[in-house]
Amino acid sequence: MSDFENSFWSIYVTGFALAGIIGCLVLLWISGRKKVAPRADNTTGHVWDEDLTEMNNPLPMWWVGLFIITVVFALLYLVAFPGLGSYPGRLHWTTEGEYTAELVKADKELQPLYAQFTAKTPEALAGDPNAMAVGERLFMNNCAQCHGSDARGSKGFPNLTDNDWLHGGTPDKIIETITKGRIGQMPPMAAAVGTPDDVKNVANYVLSLSGSPHDSLRAQLGKSKFTACAACHGADGKGNQMIGAPNLTDDIWLHGWGEQAVIAMIQNGKTNEMPAWEHKLTEPQIKVLASYVWGLSHRPAKP
Incomplete structure (x- = not known):
């Protein structure tokens, strides 16, 4: 992995990106300066498939204009956004930053939803159909990949429905496990x-x-x-x-x-x-998710 972190690759990517843009400009310049000897029928003399003749017409100005606009846009893009090796861009945009901003926005929008669950205990949440509907979606999006959509696990991944717990199956322990993760x-x-x-x-x-x-x-x-x-x-x-x-x-x-x-x-x-989920899920989300998991192997309290 260290081979991809040294300065060579930054220089390589920068050179490759700029060479492509410069190559486009050179190609446009050559095509504009190169003159083909005129013929009486305004063709270049090249014929393919017996009757396909190449005309000696100049490049359309709208095409040339679009080509130049594309090159200018590429240069401005590389100035504003990362694309030249390790250069971060003037806007300092990153996929991680955009993802984090979207999570913050989503968490803010979901605060009213989770606020109604704050005062309830995990045992009570496990008997709340609304909380369990939310918990099920959290489970499907984050846990089902390993534990299965039915939470019964598979080889190497614990069954969450049988009340057999490696680290304890109380709501607090489940919250701790989801929050901090486990290494067995x-x-x-x-x-x-x-x-x-x-x-x-x-x-x-x-x-x-x-x-x-x-x-x-x-x-x-x-x-x-x-x-x-x-x-x-x-x-x-x-x-x-x-x-x-x-x-x-x-x-x-x-x-x-x-x-x-x-x-x-x-x-x-x-x-x-x-893995630990404290950096991806909020505390209210972890509480609802833990309540859902606890309810899979226990008789939830009725609301």
């Missing part, structure tokens, strides 16, 4: 567990905690090795929401289930990230 990280644990056979035994023990299909003999052998995992998942395997460690006893598998999937997790670890 499990380090590779194969070295701490022991041999490849030990890893397989631990995988079967993990499967046994939720009653999933497993080798009971290997599960018994893997129980003692599970101590390497207990620091995060707990001695009983029920997880720890303080650090986002999953509950291994509920038969819910975020990254796939079965012996091979668990072995791969122990050997390779996993890092998952949910």
